Amino acid sequence: MAVLLLLLSSALAKLTVIEPPDLKEKFSEREPGIIPSSLANFGNPPYGSHIIGRVYTYRSDQNITGCLPLPPLNFESNSGVTNNPILILDRGNCSFVVKVRNAQSIGASAVIIANNREGDPEHIMMIDDGTAGNIYIPSMLISKDNGIKLKSYVLIHPNNKVRVQMAFEMPNPDNRVEYEMWMSSEHDALREFLADYSKHAQKLIPDTLMSPHYVLWYSIERSKEGFINEHKDCISGGRYCAPDPDLDSGPRTGREIVIENLRQLCLHKYLTEKKNVGLWWDYIAEFKNCKGTDFNAKCSDKVLSKIGVKSSIIEKCIEESVIESGKGKDININDNKLLREERDAMIERGIFFYPALIINNVTFRGDLETVEVMTAICAGFKDQPKYCLNYFNVISEEEFEEDDGRVSPGTVILIIVFSLIVLLIVLFFYRKWLRRNMNQRMKSEISKAVNQYIALTDQSVNKSKGFS
Secondary structure: OEEEOOOOEEOEEEEEEEEOHHHHOOOOOOOOOEEOEEEOOOOOOOOOEEEEEEEEOOOOOOOOOOOOOOOOOOOOOOOOOOOOOEEEEEOOOOOHHHHHHHHHHOOOOEEEEEOOOOOOHHHEEEOOOOOHHHOOOOEEEEOHHHHHHHHHHHHHOOOOOOEEEEEEEOOOOOOOEEEEEEEOOOOHHHHHHHHHHHHHHHHOHHHEEEEEEEOOEOOHHHHHHOOOOOOOOEEHHHOEEOOOOOOOOOOOOHHHHHHHHHHHHHHHHHHHHOOOOHHHHHHHHHHOOOOHHHOOHHHHHHHHHHHOOOHHHHHHHHHHHEOOEOOEOOOOOOOEHHHHHHHHHHHHHOOOOOOEEEEOOEEOOOOOOHHHHHHHHHHOOOOOOHHHHHHHHHHHHHHHHHHHOOOOHHHHHHHHHHHHHHHHHHHHHHHHHHHHHHHHHHHHHHHHHHHHHHHHHHHHHHHHOOOO
16 A cells, blocks of 8 residues: 655655666666665664665566565675665555565565556655554665666676665754654554653653644534534534544444543643643553543543643633634534644645654654654754663663573573472372382282282192192
8 A cells, every 4th residue: 555645754765776886877866876765654764774785686477576475585695794685576466565574574674666657756655554563674665667777787687786775864953853743542552652652752851842643534424514513423513523433333432532632632732831741741651541431531530630730721721722603612513723723734744644753854654662763763863862872772782681692580580490390290290100100010010929829829739639
């Protein structure tokens, strides 16, 4: 699946041919060697870094689209140089996610997908089809013509090493990062991420400015009526809606989701004015537990009380956001100032999917996981703050310990205890087997002795009777 990008630029991913020189000269639309491309919104690009690798591809009679399990490629290995095999595949016949997953399974470090139709790849984004959770390598889309040039050269010159660089830049004009999170309060996976990320977001508050935004829909039916009638999944006469979480089969409605979105907007607005926006993250982390039928104002009020904010303050903000008309103020019918601003910003930024993260006016590509998001945000600083440096030092140490095969003392104790339990069980069954074996042997010996005794007795009796 692909989406047309209209306003927001994607992360500044740049694809450059490094060698050989004669191939580099074939790409001169901009600078020599630069291939215009678009970065997929799945996989985990290493922001602030790059991947350099050798390009591989298949012949036209092979699985060039990558829709079926791919045959292994003879990737070069060099003990002195880290090899990053980059595989070219053609667009078509299956989703981008399937192609990249198949390439990842045979050891590719990244994927280049050549478009199968005309068009500027920078205006197209490869998006997740909903199954990309286990993909960790980045991928880029290039034009049909440039794909033909690159693949042809690789196939015609198999002995020439074609190397490219994939750079994953993040604008870092100064030492302040501004980022926006486009979301909806009911999105469970996003709520899990925000709860985990919240502790890091709070540590970065002096150096960052985070703005929450909420994706909203509208009712086509109510639009035709002029937004003058209520809709159960909307407020403001159908202007601002959310999908029914029960799919019309339960008591919940989309309206409660819209109200919670508005509640979180009001809370952020209030705490920003009080210069205590860290409490907003505390609310988000705690509200994660308001699920199902507990996703309501009552649960929200409990969380507000826990972080020390009066619910009346938020209710007042919600009330003031309703635009008064000749018939008074009715949140279910009248337009809403805060949500109108959200809708205008959504259209202005060209938000077509959510959740979406925008860092320094660049759309984040990759999984919304704490490590990946921290990598992107910290890459947005001209000079990284101390917290970023400490965070990645800890991550590096943890990875080193895992790679080094070290085991924590607690794990060692568990292994010893488990081994002792297994040993005791083995000894128990061994003794039981040994006892049973001894009993059988004793019975066997006794049986033999009895048989011998009977035989001897018979012989004696026979002899006394004159039988030989």
